[in-house]
Amino acid sequence: VAADGGPCAHGLAHLFDGYKSCALDQVPCARKVIDAHEVGMAECASKCDRTCVAVSLFESRECWVYTALKGQDIGDERSILCGRGAPPPPPTPPAPDTQA
Known part of the structure; x- marks a missing residue:
């Protein structure tokens, strides 16, 4: 669990406890974007820019920002991996007006 009680900050979904081998x-x-004592998931998630697909927090100390999620899932209860949800689908276009 993150120093701020996590597991994931708002807007991120818990993927699993661990990290990706990649x-x-x-x-x-x-x-690794933060290596400090007592990092919270909210602070870690704030480093997730437009190229970021996920963040992981290791022992509430190391924050990692992912640009891809590939490779194997490596289970580790000392690490939390949180990913961005899928973007919302585009809005449905209005139906064509067939009453002419």
């Missing part, structure tokens, strides 16, 4: 790849899909 975070440790030679060309990683995630980068």
